[in-house]
Amino acid sequence: xxxxxxxxxxxxxxxxxxxxxxxxxxxxxxxxxxxxxxxxxxxxxxxxxxxxxxxxxxxxxxxxxxxxxxxxxxxxxxxxxxxxxxxxxxxxxxxxxxxxxxxxxxxxxxxxxxxxxxxxxxxxxxxxxxxxxxxxxxxxxxxxxxxxxxxxx
Amino acid sequence: xxxxxxxxxxxxxxxxxxxxxxxxxxxxxxxxxxxxxxxxxxxxxxxxxxxxxxxxxxxxxxxxxxxxxxxxxxxxxxxxxxxxxxxxxxxxxxxxxxxxxxxxxxxxxxxxxxxxxxxxxxxxxxxxxxxxxxxxxxxxxxxxxxxxxxxxxxxxxxxxxxxxxxx
Numbered sequence: 001x002x003x004x005x006x007x008x009x010x011x012x013x014x015x016x017x018x019x020x021x022x023x024x025x026x027x028x029x030x031x032x033x034x035x036x037x038x039x040x041x042x043x044x045x046x047x048x049x050x051x052x053x054x055x056x057x058x059x060x061x062x063x064x065x066x067x068x069x070x071x072x073x074x075x076x077x078x079x080x081x082x083x084x085x086x087x088x089x090x091x092x093x094x095x096x097x098x099x100x101x102x103x104x105x106x107x108x109x110x111x112x113x114x115x116x117x118x119x120x121x122x123x124x125x126x127x128x129x130x131x132x133x134x135x136x137x138x139x140x141x142x143x144x145x146x147x148x149x150x151x152x153x
Numbered sequence: 154x155x156x157x158x159x160x161x162x163x164x165x166x167x168x169x170x171x172x173x174x175x176x177x178x179x180x181x182x183x184x185x186x187x188x189x190x191x192x193x194x195x196x197x198x199x200x201x202x203x204x205x206x207x208x209x210x211x212x213x214x215x216x217x218x219x220x221x222x223x224x225x226x227x228x229x230x231x232x233x234x235x236x237x238x239x240x241x242x243x244x245x246x247x248x249x250x251x252x253x254x255x256x257x258x259x260x261x262x263x264x265x266x267x268x269x270x271x272x273x274x275x276x277x278x279x280x281x282x283x284x285x286x287x288x289x290x291x292x293x294x295x296x297x298x299x300x301x302x303x304x305x306x307x308x309x310x311x312x313x314x315x316x317x318x319x320x
Contacts, residue, residue, distance in 0.1 A: 045199065047199070047251055047293055047295060048252075048253055048293055050251065050253070052251075052257070054197060054199075054297070055197075056196060056197070071264065077259075077280045077281070079262070079276055079277065079278040079279060079280070080259055080262055080278055082245075082263075082264040082276070083247045083259065083262045083264065084197070084245055084247070084299055086196060086197060086299070087196060087247070087297050087299055089257070089259075092256065092257045093251075093256050093257055106256070
């Protein structure tokens with residue numbers, strides 16, 4: 001009996017540690033990242049079981065014409081064109097699919113108001129390949145994002 | 154003649170099949186508490202409220218099955234501060250819905266927030282169909298609140314939301 005409980009307890013701890021390890025693996029995506037053009041910084045956070053990325057910094061935060069903070073002026077839905085770009089969630093609905101990849105998500109390009117299917121692959125702890133595509137992943141474009149390093153760390 | 158009779162019979166059958174009446178009902182969420190752990194930093198801060206509904210019960214009360222939910226639209230969204238707090242800290246709000254199995258959708262926005270507002274009435278998107286979230290049952294209401302400056306004390310925002318469900 002004692003042996004049975006010991007075995008059951010060991011199995012429970014093993015299962016729990018596997019779950020926690022998978023969770024930690026998936027959460028490596030969290031942080032602030034910078035696309036290759038350096039125009040913005042995107043904070044990836046977790047809401048429920050999914051990962052989302054929102055703009056937290058813009059190199060040029062003001063609209064050159066109006067001198068007001070930029071908004072999502074190219075959104076196909078006219079009612080949402082006043083959503084501020086700073087704070088805009090452009091990476092949506094990613095889930096961890098294992099092997100350093102997050103899938104099932106979309107990326108929004110505020111410069112043309114288009115949304116693309118997207119996969120994220122972590123090349124190393126500070127580098128992401130962000131691949132946006134229409135239809136199948138073969139026809140798409142990959143951008144390299146770098147983790148924002150905090151000076152002194 | 155036989156062909157005409159067959160054609161008429163088929164047309165009548167199709168007409169009965171398609172002539173299903175639609176009905177709308179409203180679903181109200183009062184004082185939904187949007188929360189976020191502080192401290193808060195200048196810029197967009199994410200406040201969330203998790204909500205669960207029973208879509209079968211909801212549809213049943215309107216006399217339908219949950220499969221008959223044809224569309225769900227946000228009719229109005231108002232945000233107010235919790236007791237002792239103020240909206241003067243904020244520049245703008247945008248509201249999105251997120252679900253485990255549904256693609257997230259932005260449903261309402263107010264930018265800029267009028268000065269000295271005691272309540273923020275967000276402009277709602279007529280195009281965002283929120284049916285998938287209601288069919289899923291559990292979803293997150295996510296309020297992106299743009300703060301004018303860093304803030305340390307805990308903040309809670311209250312939402313009054315009215316949805317229109319079409320069956």
